[in-house]
Amino acid sequence: xxxxxxxxxxxxxxxxxxxxxxxxxxxxxxxxxxxxxxxxxxxxxxxxxxxxxxxxxxxxxxxxxxxxxxxxxxxxxxxxxxxxxxxxxxxxxxx
Numbered sequence: 001x002x003x004x005x006x007x008x009x010x011x012x013x014x015x016x017x018x019x020x021x022x023x024x025x026x027x028x029x030x031x032x033x034x035x036x037x038x039x040x041x042x043x044x045x046x047x048x049x050x051x052x053x054x055x056x057x058x059x060x061x062x063x064x065x066x067x068x069x070x071x072x073x074x075x076x077x078x079x080x081x082x083x084x085x086x087x088x089x090x091x092x093x094x095x
Contacts, residue, residue, distance in 0.1 A: 003077060005084065008047035010059060012038040012067065012083045037066050037094065041082065057087050064094040 005011050015037050040063045046056040059065060072085030 003042055005042055005044035007044050008057060008087045009044045009084055010040050010057070010087055010090070011042040012065065012072065012085065013041050014038040014081065014083060015064075036069055037064065038083065039064055043087075047087075059087060059090065059093060066091045066094060 003011060040059050040061050042061055043057050043059060046054045048054055067083070067085060067090050071089040072083035075082050075084055
């Protein structure tokens with residue numbers, strides 16, 4: 001299924017958190033925190049300003065990004081979990 005976000009929204013695939021700490025302790029699913037990093041899968045064309053001009057987004061598909069812990073709306077497509085959020089919910093691009 002193809003998905004194209006609208007306006008200034010981006011679709012992010014969260015990266016999985018490690019199940020074992022550096023010290024070798026196994027983290028159960030119930031103790032894991034929500035991921036705060038992911039890969040941008042799709043981006044919208046951009047937001048419109050007051051004059052109707054479309055301002056393109058700073059992120060593109062394939063960028064690794066950081067976002068807030070409770071950012072976005074969780075969706076499931078083709079058996080995979082994704083987040084749909086506005087570009088302003090992103091904190092930055094990991095390089």
